[in-house]
Amino acid sequence: MTGELDALRRRYSGHIPGLLGAERSYAVLAPLLPLPDGPRLLFEVRAAGLRQGGEVCFPGGRMEPGETPEDCALRETEEELSIPRGEVELLGPSDFICSQRGFLLRPVVGVVSPAGFAQMQPSPAEVAEVFTVPLAFFSRTEPVTARYELTPSLPEDFPYEAAGIPRDYAWSHGAVEVPSWQYEGHVIWGMTGRIVRDIIQGL
Template sequence: MTIGDFERRFMDHTPVLMDVRAHYAVLVPLVEWQGEPYLLLEVRSETLNRQPGEVCFPGGRMEPGEGPTQCAFRETREELGIPASAIRPIARLDELHHRDGTLLHPVLAQVDAGAVVHMSASHAEVKETFLAPVRFFRENPPQVYHYPLRAEVGEDFPYHLIGFDRGYRWRAGGMEVPIWSYRGHAVWGLTARIIKHLMEQLAEGEESNTPPVAAP
């Protein structure tokens, strides 16, 4: 092997996150209702094995050869019966790398209000849907809970191979869990993290566009 082998192998390489075992995409659906932007949210069916009854955005696992926007549109059609023709993509939002090794790709889009009125949600996946005004999330900061993440290293770890004893201090971490309560619905977890980050970005954009105050 030579240096040239490395050059040939990585000449056109596009960096990606390491250790991602699966990619997921969700649609962050904005709906204009009576002149005001709303977020369309759904409550997962109680019969689902994973996260039954939780509030979420429409989305799911990306299929082979599928991009985030394609996946988000497909899942929205399957879950809510809203066709791609009624969805206008706005932007890919910042991605979220979950500790379980999945990478979540949020896609911000506008959904036609008429399609929301006439949508037919899948009873197998969706218990109910509701609209929440963006204004609510902007004006009401969430409650934020923090919990620690600590390494649980087994007794069989070969410390002798790395040159350290069992007193080695493994790096700890933490997780932030924002929680909103809106009309009896708990908006929390990954969904709330996406909304919280989106609201923060909106606020930052407004600050950067504010003209400087003239000196007296």
């Protein structure tokens, strides 16, 4: 028993809580470009050979062990776009997204300097295209919003009787709202759209 308690003491001493059940975490940078006519958001289009190729996204990827969201976002931006991390002023973290697929997405908002933007060289293996959108466009344009339901589906051998609940138990349902904007032939939607919506709510 003492050994078990010691193990729990070690586990919880200095423990930083995360999301229960999350198998992995990702981080992205929402890069802002400060231009004379107002800030613009920088987006990527995923290379065709990647999972979800052709989709619009922010630079980012899977967090490595011991890595903060900020470190991951800067590292991935440097790998994908060759923008040096020293040319990005981090404004802070945006609200994170919990995916029903079992991972956390940790967005970080940052400002890319003109020098950093001038050094940008997208990696062909990861990035098919980059483009920018005025932040004001998102503020003044209502997105098209879709909503999909999250419906629980339990196996037949779930121990209803042992748990003391009926087979028609009212399991909680959920839903996810997905905003999308169209801008000059590109569609900004999904988790990227949700991050954009969170950013403009602060304006």
